[in-house]
Amino acid sequence: MAQLQAIQSSPSIPPHGCTNKSPSGNLIAGTPQFRDSICIGKKWSYPKVGTGSSVRVGRYIVRRTAIKSVLSSGEDDSRGSHNGSGLRGKLNKVVLAYSGGLDTSVIVPWLRENYGCDVVCFTADVGQGVMEMDGLEKKAKASGASQLIVKDLKEEFVKDYIFPCLRAGGVYERKYLLGTSMARPVIAKAMVDAAKEVGADAVSHGCTGKGNDQVRFELTFFALNPELQVVAPWREWEITGREDAIEYAKKHGVPVPVSKKSIYSRDRNLWHLSHEGDILEDPANEPRKEMYMMSVDPEDAPNQPEYLEIGIVSGVPISVNGRELSPAALLTELNEIGGRHGIGRVDMVENRLVGMKSRGVYETPGGTILWAAARELESLTLDREAMQTKDMFALKYAELVYNGRWFDPLRQSIDKFMEEITKTTTGSVTLKLYKGSVTVASRKSPNSLYREDISSFENGAIYNQADAAGFIRLYGLPTRVRAMLEKGI
Numbered sequence: 001m002a003q004l005q006a007i008q009s010s011p012s013i014p015p016h017g018c019t020n021k022s023p024s025g026n027l028i029a030g031t032p033q034f035r036d037s038i039c040i041g042k043k044w045s046y047p048k049v050g051t052g053s054s055v056r057v058g059r060y061i062v063r064r065t066a067i068k069s070v071l072s073s074g075e076d077d078s079r080g081s082h083n084g085s086g087l088r089g090k091l092n093k094v095v096l097a098y099s100g101g102l103d104t105s106v107i108v109p110w111l112r113e114n115y116g117c118d119v120v121c122f123t124a125d126v127g128q129g130v131m132e133m134d135g136l137e138k139k140a141k142a143s144g145a146s147q148l149i150v151k152d153l154k155e156e157f158v159k160d161y162i163f164p165c166l167r168a169g170g171v172y173e174r175k176y177l178l179g180t181s182m183a184r185p186v187i188a189k190a191m192v193d194a195a196k197e198v199g200a201d202a203v204s205h206g207c208t209g210k211g212n213d214q215v216r217f218e219l220t221f222f223a224l225n226p227e228l229q230v231v232a233p234w235r236e237w238e239i240t241g242r243e244d245a246i247e248y249a250k251k252h253g254v255p256v257p258v259s260k261k262s263i264y265s266r267d268r269n270l271w272h273l274s275h276e277g278d279i280l281e282d283p284a285n286e287p288r289k290e291m292y293m294m295s296v297d298p299e300d301a302p303n304q305p306e307y308l309e310i311g312i313v314s315g316v317p318i319s320v321n322g323r324e325l326s327p328a329a330l331l332t333e334l335n336e337i338g339g340r341h342g343i344g345r346v347d348m349v350e351n352r353l354v355g356m357k358s359r360g361v362y363e364t365p366g367g368t369i370l371w372a373a374a375r376e377l378e379s380l381t382l383d384r385e386a387m388q389t390k391d392m393f394a395l396k397y398a399e400l401v402y403n404g405r406w407f408d409p410l411r412q413s414i415d416k417f418m419e420e421i422t423k424t425t426t427g428s429v430t431l432k433l434y435k436g437s438v439t440v441a442s443r444k445s446p447n448s449l450y451r452e453d454i455s456s457f458e459n460g461a462i463y464n465q466a467d468a469a470g471f472i473r474l475y476g477l478p479t480r481v482r483a484m485l486e487k488g489i
Contacts (some may be wrong), residue, residue, distance in 0.1 A: 085116045086111075086112070086113055086114040086115040086116035086117070087113060087114045088114040088115060088236070089114075089115055089116075090115060090116050090117070091111075091115040091116070091117040091201055091202045091229065091231070092117060092118065092199075092200070092201045092202075093117055093118040093119075093120060093198060093199060093200040093201060093202070094111050094115065094117050094118070094119050094120070094200060094201075094202045094203065094204050094231060095120050095121075095122050095149075095191050095194050095195045095198065095200045095202070095203045095204070096108065096111065096119055096120065096121050096122060096145070096203075096204045096205070096206075097122055097123075097124075097187065097188075097191060097203075097204070097205045097206065097217070098121035098122055098123050098136070098140060098145075098148065099123070099132065099206070100123075100132070100135070100136045100139045100140070102242065102245050102246070102249070102256065103206045103245060104121075104206045105139060105143045105249060105254055105255075105256075106143075106239070106245045106248050106249050106252075106254060107204065107206055107233050108121065108140070108143035108144045108145050108254070109143060109144045109248075109249075109252040109253075109254055110233055110237060110248070111204060111231065111233070112144055113252070114236075114237075115202075115231065117202070118146050119144065119145045119146060120145065120146060120147050120148075120149060120194070120198050120200060121136075121140040121143075121145040121147070121148045121149070122148075122149045122150075122151070122190070122191050122194050123136055123148065123149070123150045123151070124150075124151050124153045124186070124187040124190055124191075125150065125151065125152045125153060125154060126153050126154060126157045126183050126186065126187065126269040126270060127154050127157070127268070127269045127270030127271075127328070127332075128268045128269055129268060132268075133150070136148055136150065137150075139255070142254065142255050143254045143255075144252075144254070147198075149194050149197075149198075151190050151194070153186055153187070153190055154270055154328040155326060155327055155328045156186060157182070157183065157186045157269070157270060157271075157328070158270060158271075158327035158328045158330075158331050159327040159328075160186070161182045161183070161185065161186050161406075162182055162270075162271055162327070162331070162367075163316050163317070163327060164415055164418070165177075165178055165182055165397070165398075165401060166315075166316075166317070166367075166370055166371060166374055167315035167316060167374070167418050167419070167422055168390075168393070168394055168397045168398075168414070168415065168418040169371075169374070169375065169378075169390065169391065169394040169397075169418075170394055170397045170398035170401055171371075171394070171398055172350065172398045172399065172401075172402045173348065173350050173351065175346050175348045175350075175362075176346065176348060176350060176360075176362065176402070177271070177272065177346075177362070177364050177367050177368070177371060178398060178401050178402060179267070179269060179271040179272030179273075179274060179362060179364060179367070180212075180213065180267050180269075180272075180274055181212070181216065181401050181402045181404075182271065182401060182406075183267075183269045183271070184213055184216035184217055184220070184404065185216060185220045185404070185406035185407065187217075188203075188216070188217045188220035188221060188224075189220055189224060191203050191221075192220070192221060192224045192225045192228065195225070195228060196225075200228075201228065201229060202228060202229040202230065202231055203221055203228050203229075203230055203231070204230070204231040204232070204233065205217045205218075205230075205232060206233065206234065207232065207234065208234045209232070209234055209235045210352075210354060210356070211352065211354070212352050212353050212354065212402070212403075212404065214232060214234075214235075215353055215354075215403065215404040216403075216404030216406075217230075217404075218230050218232075218404075219404040219405060219406075219407070219408075220404070220406065220407060223407035223408075224407065263277065263278040264276065264277050264278055264280070264291065265277040268293075270328060270331050270332065270335070270366075271331070271364060271366070271367050272294075272344075272362050272363060272364040272367060273293055273294045273362070273363045274360055274361070274362050274363075275287070275291055275360065275361040275362075275363075276358065276359070276360050276361075280359050280360070280361060281359065282359075283349050283359045287347060287361050291361070292345070292363060293363070294335065294339050294344075294363040294365055295338070295339040295340075295341075295342050295343065295344060295345060295363050295365050296339065296340060296341075296342050297342060298341075298342035298345075298435045298436030298437075299342075299435070300342070301340065301341045301342040301434075301435045301436065302340070302341065302435075305432050305433060305434035306337065306341060306432075306433045306434075307430055307431070307432055307433075307441060308320065308321065308334075308337060308369065308430065308431050308433060309321050309322065309428055309429070309430045309431075310369070310370065310373035310428065310429050310430075310431065311324070311427075311428045312373065312374060312377050312425060312426060312427060312428065312429070313426045314419075314422055314423050314424075314425060314426055315374060315378075315418070315419075315422030315423075315425040317330060317370050317373065317374070318330075319428075320333055320334065331366045331367075331370075332366075333366075334365065334366030334367075334369050334370065335365050335366035337365075337366075337369070337433070338365025338366050338368060338369050338433065339363075339365045341365075341433040341434065341435065341436065342435060342436040343365045343368050343369060343433055343436060343437075343438055344362075344363055344364040344365040344366070344367060344368035344369075345361070345362070345363055345436065346361070346362045346363075346364065347359075347360075347361045347362075348360060348361075348362075353402070353403050353404070368438060369431060369433070369438060372429075372431060372438045372440070373429040373431060374425070376429045376431075376440045376443050377425055377426075377427050377428075377429050377443060377445060378390075378422070378425055379443065380427065380443055380444075380445045380447075380448040380449060380450055381422075381424045381425045381426070381427070381445055381447050381448065381449065382421070382425070382449075383449060386421055389421075390418070390421055393414050393417060393418070396410075396414065397411060397414050397415075397418070400414075424445075424447040425445075425447070426445060426446065426447055427443065427444050427445030427446065427447070427448070428443075428444050428445075429442070429443050429444075430442040430443075
């Protein structure tokens with residue numbers, strides 16, 4: 001196998017050390033002959049048509065029987081050992097986004113079997129909770145992984161992803177505060193870094209072929225390291241459900257997670273908790289009370305309201321009730337406070353990027369509080385044109401984030417605009433939390449454009465009410481001219 005080189009299936013470049021022409025001198029990239037040819041030393045060999053199925057070897061596609069015919073040892077290449085080729089090809093080392101659940105536990109041996117590779121599991125701590133992190137290394141190695149890398153990304157997640165979205169006012173389809181959408185790029189970025197650290201040539205994830213997350217992961221991979229190969233088992237394997245996965249795990253000696261399987265599909269991080277599946281698949285069904293995990297039912301929330309002051313500097317939250325906190329600590333505290341008042345529950349039918357509609361229920365207690373505070377402060381610091389333009393760009397910003405284009409130059413450019421336009425959005429907002437509702441109690445800013453001496457009903461030196469008559473006549477002139485035309489005046 002050491003002397004075997006195969007032709008790359010997409011670029012029209014032959015393997016290193018091989019001539020770029022066939023023995024007849026007419027090798028053409030992209031033709032079946034080009035794809036099926038193999039190079040031994042510096043000579044080309046062509047397997048006969050119909051001599052076996054194609055198999056991917058790393059970035060190359062060759063004929064399976066052709067490989068076997070040149071293996072001096074005669075060793076079968078399809079056993080899944082990381083020392084040889086797998087059933088679908090050959091990769092050296094793969095970094096897998098790993099949660100420790102059934103799906104990702106099964107992906108580990110599947111990668112080894114199908115790509116003959118070393119598997120490095122990667123787990124990002126974005127605030128999903130201690131229970132989900134418990135015993136992960138033991139689970140990963142028991143599944144066949146060579147190691148587990150765990151990265152604490154909580155502060156980076158809030159500071160560099162959540163707060164920019166908050167500052168931009170990004171909300172998808174009027175309701176969704178982008179919890180999962182913001183988490184995927186920070187995780188994928190860390191996976192690219194991990195791949196570089198361990199010398200991996202590929203990355204893998206457990207996203208299905210129906211959802212948005214596959215796009216978010218892979219667009220980040222493309223943007224940060226386009227040379228990495230991406231393996232998405234759900235788009236390749238024959239496993240169709242939980243029972244298939246359990247059977248595969250038993251067959252390959254992988255301990256099946258013993259935790260109770262939730263009837264819902266959930267994703268949790270510091271910003272939110274999402275719920276999908278089961279009765280939620282019918283938009284006519286009301287969510288069950290026991291489904292919620294981050295917030296109490298508003299009916300069961302305290303009978304007394306709680307007042308909360310949020311300090312903001314240049315559109316970014318920095319304090320709660322006068323206490324400055326780190327981004328992750330601030331959000332953690334607000335989640336606890338908002339959760340006990342039933343704040344931040346959203347039930348929506350949304351349009352996925354892949355074209356279908358889906359129904360999801362989101363809990364975003366701390367995020368809902370921060371979103372309300374930021375918007376209320378902007379009512380003091382932004383003029384009409386600035387606010388309208390910001391809102392217009394906010395829609396596009398949210399769409400880009402939802403669609404996985406975090407590292408797209410357009411989102412980055414809009415982010416620069418948001419940073420500039422909110423430079424003066426500094427001050428504090430006091431909110432009243434009561435049984436699921438968030439209402440503003442007070443707003444203060446040293447950069448406030450609100451002037452009591454102008455807004456007062458009393459006449460002042462700056463604004464003379466009599467001036468309004470001429471303004472209205474000029475502003476209403478098009479309306480007046482149209483009416484005159486219709487009446488023949």
